[in-house]
Amino acid sequence: MKPEAVVFDIGNVLLEWNPERFYDASIGPDRRRALFAEVDLAGMNEGVDLGAPFAASVQALAAANPKWAAEVMLWQDHWIDMASPPIPATIALLRALRAKGVPVFALTNFGRETFAFAQTRYDFLNEFDQAWVSGILRLVKPDPAIYAVLEAECGVAPERLFFTDDRAENIAAAGRRGWQTHHFTSAPGLAQALVSAGLLTESEARP
Template sequence: MIEAVVFDVGNVLIEWQPERYYDARVGEARRRAMFAEVDLHGMNDLVDRGHDFRETIQTWAGKHPEWQAEIALWHDDWLEMAKPEIPHSVRLLRALNAKGMRTLALTNFGIGTWAIATPVYDFLGAFSKAYVSGHMGVAKPDPEIYRMVEASEGVSPEALLFTDDRAENIAAAEERGWQTHLFEGPEGWAARLVSEGLLSAAEAA
């Protein structure tokens, strides 16, 4: 029996497409050149593991003078990258809460970025509990982050139903024995919740 439903946040509840943001700001050609030369996702991984948001971005920008202004936008304009919310997914979260289901976030998110996002996206405060990698000091798909959730929740792995948009994060959860759903859109996730008997079709619409 499922005792808790676990949501990833980026690209499940909030769109996270930095490349799209930079295409609009600097043009696709310059964005492609920058991402080819600078490991911006690696930079963000450090933030997600608990490194200081501002300091990490400033350090990366200082290492790449040609791209300094563009890299600085990762900090200064971060909310424009982390948008918009995915309304159907938010409705599913709220519907589960209304049914009394325990809902969890398990997200790769920085300490600083979580502090920026939570006042803007009120649904981030709607979880029974949020497990945020920056605060935990470990990020998906490291098996340790899943173990920490299990220990904190005091439930068996098979009692957790987890959705995430990244196959490697899903695979790591499956290795622990979690039930999983690879998120490819809210419609599929809604159908899974209905098939599990957690929501009715009307509640999942």
Template sequence: MQPQAVIFDIGNVLIEWQPERYYDRVIGEERRRAMFSEIDLHGMNDMVDRGNNFRDTIYDWAEKSPEWRDEIRMWHDNWLELATPEIPHSTRLLRALRTKGIPVFALTNFGIESFDFASMHYPVLAEFDRRYISGHMKVIKPEAEIYEMVEADCGLPPEALIFTDDRIDNIRAAQDRGWQTHHFLGPQGWADCLVKARLLTEEEAR
């Protein structure tokens, strides 16, 4: 079935999300490895993605580990440096789809405040026809409920949706719902997928 709507993840699909890279640069790889082994920073971020307050969650987490307090607070204070740069080819693909009148949705694990902040810096985040932001939905990928909520809201059958995400667990959860999927490893592969699905021509997908 030809897809009737295209769904983009955001982190590492439209915008690079590389906290480890940021900390390697700022505190060095050795200290970063030590911190990440002692503290579940991605678990902390999951709380934000579930709708908990961005600053309060991170600052509270920092107080639990005073030896890493300043470094943990960087997750909030320097957040944009963890989520950069934009991936230009992916942005072009999104805009090419919308130019052709193909509905384009976002389905992303993202906090409420952090998404608002990111939207100020990345105009492309305002260009979706529908945005499914986990912080507002209070559930994150790859939990089945978030995919069910997308289906219920957009009114399209699962097989009419094509979804790309950089995390294979999120892709498998979508496949379990019957969605068409593409595991994002880079924008060219996603472009080729959209051409194969007859949504874009090769020229439009450049």
């Protein structure tokens, strides 16, 4: 069954997300490992993805961890450096689909404020036909409820949705709802999956 629309995850599919790399460059790998072991940066970020205010969340975590306050504040001051660089080959696939008139959606675990900020830096984040952002919905993948919201609002039957995400648990949740899925590991792999699904030709999928 040929899909009617493509749903993209964003982090590590269209845009690299690698806080560890940023901190390794900023404070060194050893201090970064100690920081991440002692301070729940990941948990704070998950809260932002669920709709908590970005700056207040970072500042509260810094205040709760005075030993690491300066390092924690780097998350606020240099967030965009962690959400970089864009992945050109995948963005090219998004644009190739749009050029053919295929609806292109986003389903992403992303903070409300950080997504809006990223849109000012990365044009491709403004090119979706519609985006479902966890921080706005206050739901995160792989919660089935976030997939249900997209299904209810997009106008495309679940079995006609083609979804790509780098996290296996998010792909599995979509698959249980009948979506067609591709576990993203590389842009060439996604290109071939889109060709196999009949959404792009080989030449259209070529970078």
